[in-house]
Amino acid sequence: MSGNNTVRSMASSPLVLVVGAVLTWFIAAFLVWPNVNILMATFFPDGSFSGRAAEKLFSSQRAMKALGNSFLLAVALSITVNLVGVFIVLVTHYFRIRGSRILFLGYASTFIYGGIVLAAGYKFIYGEKGIVTSLLVRLVPGMDAGWFSGFFAVLVVMTFATTTNHMLFVANALKGIDYQTIEAARNLGASPWTVLRRIVLPMLKPTLFAVTILSFLTGLGALSAPQVLGGRDFQTITPMILTFTNSPTSRDLAALLAVILGVATMLMLAVMSRVEKGGTYFSVSKVSSELQKQDITNPVANVAVHAVAYLFFAVYTLPVVLIVFYSFADGAAIQTGQLSLANLTLDNYVRVLTQQSGLRPFIVSVVYSALAAVIAVGGLLFVARLLHKHKNWVASAFEYLLHIPWILPSALLALGLIVSYDHPSPLVGGAVLTGTLVILLIAFVTVKIPFTLRMLKASFASVNSSFEEAAAIMGAKTLYVFRRILLPLVLPAAAAITALNFNSLLDDYDTAIFLAHPLVQPLGLVIKANTDGAEGTEGIANTFVYTVLLMVITGVTMYLVYGRAGRRRTRKRKPAPPPLSQLPGPALPRDQAPGEDDATRPATAVR
Amino acid sequence: MRKLKTLVAAAVAATLLAGCGGASTPPASTGEASGATAGGSGDTLVVYTNSNGEGRGDWLAAKAAEAGFKIEIVGAGGADATNKLIAEKNNPIADVAFGLNNMYFSQIKKEGALEAYHPAWAGDVDKGLGDGETYWPLVKQAILLGYNSDKIAKDAAPKDWTDLWTKDEFKSRYERVTGMGTATAQLVFAGILSRYRDNSGDLGISDDGWKQVQQYFKNGSPAVAKTDLFARIASGDVDMGQMPSSIIADREKSFKVNVDTVMPSVGVPLAVEQIALVKGTKKKEQAQKFIDWFGSAEVQAEFAQKFNSMPVNKGAQAKANPGVVDFFAGLKQQDIDWDFVQKNMGAWVEKIELEYMT
Numbered sequence: 001m002s003g004n005n006t007v008r009s010m011a012s013s014p015l016v017l018v019v020g021a022v023l024t025w026f027i028a029a030f031l032v033w034p035n036v037n038i039l040m041a042t043f044f045p046d047g048s049f050s051g052r053a054a055e056k057l058f059s060s061q062r063a064m065k066a067l068g069n070s071f072l073l074a075v076a077l078s079i080t081v082n083l084v085g086v087f088i089v090l091v092t093h094y095f096r097i098r099g100s101r102i103l104f105l106g107y108a109s110t111f112i113y114g115g116i117v118l119a120a121g122y123k124f125i126y127g128e129k130g131i132v133t134s135l136l137v138r139l140v141p142g143m144d145a146g147w148f149s150g151f152f153a154v155l156v157v158m159t160f161a162t163t164t165n166h167m168l169f170v171a172n173a174l175k176g177i178d179y180q181t182i183e184a185a186r187n188l189g190a191s192p193w194t195v196l197r198r199i200v201l202p203m204l205k206p207t208l209f210a211v212t213i214l215s216f217l218t219g220l221g222a223l224s225a226p227q228v229l230g231g232r233d234f235q236t237i238t239p240m241i242l243t244f245t246n247s248p249t250s251r252d253l254a255a256l257l258a259v260i261l262g263v264a265t266m267l268m269l270a271v272m273s274r275v276e277k278g279g280t281y282f283s284v285s286k287v288s289s290e291l292q293k294q295d296i297t298n299p300v301a302n303v304a305v306h307a308v309a310y311l312f313f314a315v316y317t318l319p320v321v322l323i324v325f326y327s328f329a330d331g332a333a334i335q336t337g338q339l340s341l342a343n344l345t346l347d348n349y350v351r352v353l354t355q356q357s358g359l360r361p362f363i364v365s366v367v368y369s370a371l372a373a374v375i376a377v378g379g380l381l382f383v384a385r386l387l388h389k390h391k392n393w394v395a396s397a398f399e400y401l402l403h404i405p406w407i408l409p410s411a412l413l414a415l416g417l418i419v420s421y422d423h424p425s426p427l428v429g430g431a432v433l434t435g436t437l438v439i440l441l442i443a444f445v446t447v448k449i450p451f452t453l454r455m456l457k458a459s460f461a462s463v464n465s466s467f468e469e470a471a472a473i474m475g476a477k478t479l480y481v482f483r484r485i486l487l488p489l490v491l492p493a494a495a496a497i498t499a500l501n502f503n504s505l506l507d508d509y510d511t512a513i514f515l516a517h518p519l520v521q522p523l524g525l526v527i528k529a530n531t532d533g534a535e536g537t538e539g540i541a542n543t544f545v546y547t548v549l550l551m552v553i554t555g556v557t558m559y560l561v562y563g564r565a566g567r568r569r570t571r572k573r574k575p576a577p578p579p580l581s582q583l584p585g586p587a588l589p590r591d592q593a594p595g596e597d598d599a600t601r602p603a604t605a606v607r
Numbered sequence: 608m609r610k611l612k613t614l615v616a617a618a619v620a621a622t623l624l625a626g627c628g629g630a631s632t633p634p635a636s637t638g639e640a641s642g643a644t645a646g647g648s649g650d651t652l653v654v655y656t657n658s659n660g661e662g663r664g665d666w667l668a669a670k671a672a673e674a675g676f677k678i679e680i681v682g683a684g685g686a687d688a689t690n691k692l693i694a695e696k697n698n699p700i701a702d703v704a705f706g707l708n709n710m711y712f713s714q715i716k717k718e719g720a721l722e723a724y725h726p727a728w729a730g731d732v733d734k735g736l737g738d739g740e741t742y743w744p745l746v747k748q749a750i751l752l753g754y755n756s757d758k759i760a761k762d763a764a765p766k767d768w769t770d771l772w773t774k775d776e777f778k779s780r781y782e783r784v785t786g787m788g789t790a791t792a793q794l795v796f797a798g799i800l801s802r803y804r805d806n807s808g809d810l811g812i813s814d815d816g817w818k819q820v821q822q823y824f825k826n827g828s829p830a831v832a833k834t835d836l837f838a839r840i841a842s843g844d845v846d847m848g849q850m851p852s853s854i855i856a857d858r859e860k861s862f863k864v865n866v867d868t869v870m871p872s873v874g875v876p877l878a879v880e881q882i883a884l885v886k887g888t889k890k891k892e893q894a895q896k897f898i899d900w901f902g903s904a905e906v907q908a909e910f911a912q913k914f915n916s917m918p919v920n921k922g923a924q925a926k927a928n929p930g931v932v933d934f935f936a937g938l939k940q941q942d943i944d945w946d947f948v949q950k951n952m953g954a955w956v957e958k959i960e961l962e963y964m965t
Binding site: 059116224243249355518 | 695
């Protein structure tokens with residue numbers, strides 16, 4: 001394989017050259033040029049650089065504290081999400097746990113909602129007037145009713161809210177583990193704990209690295225959980241970035257903050273790539289067999305794991321149940337926490353669905369999101385494969401460039417596209433892109449590139465290279481190998497990524513507000529119009545209704561993607577447990593790019 | 608093999624093709640859009656506004672259709688709409704913008720994105736509320752300090768914003784903002800800071816003025832995301848806070864509280880929502896006709912009746928909700944030098960966010 005590591009060997013393949021040329025154009029036209037333009041305008045307003053932004057920021061106590069909090073949260077989340085995430089994956093897919101299917105459904109609830117409504121859901125339960133808190137206060141007199149706030153509360157909520165990537169990708173990688181290696185280890189006398197630690201977890205590493213980066217990023221971009229639960233002492237930097245992005249005279253501060261977060265993300269990425277490099281993350285037996293569920297032999301451990309698993313189940317499902325309930329209540333009841341069954345009506349749904357715009361924004365968003373999701377994954381499948389196979393400086397440069405959308409807030413990306421393509425530009429064949437339907441699609445595709453690339457690369461890394469070598473020895477050409485050997489192996493992950501991309505774009509506001517064609521407005525703008533402004537009574541009720549409606553769409557999406565893939569796979573290899581197919585309507589995590597921890601981000605507008 | 612190559616290349620280049628085509632299929636399948644080409648919007652007027660919530664957008668579109676205007680409303684927050692209009696100035700997409708207040712419009716005007724126009728109803732409005740050239744006033748909104756009148760008697764209530772942090776009984780009983788991004792918050796500070804104008808002070812404000820800001824943040828109860836001020840008043844969390852005049856009646860009913868408002872001796876800041884023609888519109892004549900129609904006494908009166916607003920058009924005031932008109936008649940407007948405020952607001956917001964918010 002050493003031949004693959006030089007630029008020359010890479011350049012000797014015509015296919016690689018073609019892909020490289022297209023990729024270079026795309027990166028130059030849509031990732032580099034627009035962002036260079038907007039950053040230049042921001043940092044060099046009159047053609048000369050001023051250190052103003054840095055000076056202002058570093059002398060602001062609030063900014064520094066908020067920035068520190070964001071980093072603290074990012075580091076803490078990278079650990080806690082992995083702990084909880086690996087635990088729920090093992091409980092649902094590795095250990096023999098009673099009722100693991102029910103548990104799966106509960107844990108999968110994060111697939112279908114997130115953001116401010118999720119944070120609100122937790123507050124309904126553990127907040128000052130929350131159900132659990134009232135109960136506890138009665139049991140433990142003298143308890144502080146405001147116990148669930150600050151760093152601790154934010155960390156707990158965000159940990160449980162962002163295990164989606166574990167449930168999808170780590171579980172997927174786990175299913176790919178060859179059971180024979182586990183059996184062999186056990187025959188040699190390894191305890192279940194040793195098997196887990198020495199065999200199972202190491203093989204999950206590439207995926208764990210990738211989801212750790214995502215958790216880190218989620219922490220850095222945290223927005224709604226700190227706003228709802230952080231209190232005075234734990235506010236993060238994202239709200240400030242958003243305020244400054246909106247103010248032309250302070251945009252340099254927003255850009256500088258975004259760049260600081262972006263650089264941190266890139267450092268994290270570099271560290272992870274280094275750690276990942278050179279490892280072998282697949283089993284080497286020649287005839288692999290399906291993973292079988294393991295018993296926990298120690299009875300005490302078994303009871304403890306069951307107890308924790310069901311406790312987590314309760315933590316995951318309670319907020320969803322309450323949110324669905326509250327979506328039928330009136331806005332005043334939602335905010336004052338006075339819920340009674342008699343007050344539940346369909347009024348909220350009637351109001352939202354009988355607007356003049358009707359279903360049209362839903363259709364527009366579904367079409368745009370689907371196109372963008374498919375283009376991003378389809379386009380990057382081969383690119384991710386090349387970047388995984390060829391480890392040289394050109395490949396690394398491409399890889400880092402493709403992460404640019406993680407650095408800047410989406411509003412800045414959108415503004416960059418406008419100022420770059422509001423006049424005929426040779427980069428796009430002399431076309432003017434503003435005011436067209438395609439510019440929003442371009443933006444949607446670009447914002448999804450980093451996440452798509454990370455997850456695809458991780459899934460290529462866990463593919464056993466002996467398949468590929470065998471095919472090559474028998475004379476298969478590169479593309480044939482890719483199409484017949486690799487593609488089928490990474491397809492489940494690719495489908496999951498497509499579904500996640502689709503779901504996260506459905507309610508996008510930050511990009512669409514600047515780029516949408518006036519006659520073809522997506523859902524995010526409608527949600528904003530109906531939920532924003534003062535958080536009056538209808539606005540808050542509408543937020544809940546839209547959350548539930550989005551849960552339905554994304555649930556259906558996941559079912560279509562997974563339900564079918566699962567069925568097909570089951571048919572092919574009968575004995576295998578249908579992997580993700582047992583979830584009826586699991587769905588739609590929102591993968592988290594910086595500042596995007598929010599399902600209903602538009603509604604979070606800082607007051 | 609060739610097939611796959613084409614596939615991969617096509618996927619990556621799909622956006623390019625669509626971009627060159629210009630008239631790519633609209634990703635919407637409903638009837639209305641099919642007539643529109645990707646590059647423009649046919650004979651439909653594109654109207655940007657931040658005033659489309661609570662059914663106002665739908666109402667306006669329907670009324671305009673009756674009057675023979677085909678309009679498409681693009682709703683966005685005040686700051687978003689402003690940034691969008693400025694970013695698009697080289698190749699504008701909007702034809703008309705309305706609902707933004709004078710601070711936002713003066714920013715857009717400064718960037719050269721507005722076209723001068725003299726509406727047919729210019730004589731029926733107080734010119735001083737707009738700029739008398741490019742943007743024209745439609746609706747007035749008072750930015751008020753309101754308090755729970757069931758709990759606090761009128762003579763025990765604060766007399767001015769400054770009482771909130773100088774009198775012990777109000778400390779921690781008022782809600783303070785947690786972000787300066789909204790128009791309402793900016794107008795509250797325009798009202799407070801204007802009183803401390805000092806050309807030798809930092810950003811035109813005396814040290815005493817900045818001390819007021821510091822005290823405001825130090826002694827207030829931070830707003831809670833997704834919980835309305837009225838909900839907090841109802842639950843006894845706080846007793847007072849900032850509120851635009853138009854929402855009060857409705858919220859009182861929803862949350863079953865009674866709120867009275869403070870009338871400081873210097874007066875209260877007014878936000879005036881405006882309408883303007885976008886520079887470079889390809890449907891200038893039609894857009895001008897729309898402005899003439901929308902700002903007319905008749906349409907403004909209907910709008911005011913429907914949404915409890917306070918129209919600026921004198922002809923419309925007679926038909927607006929009498930309670931609203933009376934309230935504004937008894938209101939003293941704070942004298943604010945808007946040029947001064949507009950020049951400095953960006954820097955003030957930045958300073959407040961960085962130094963005083965905790």
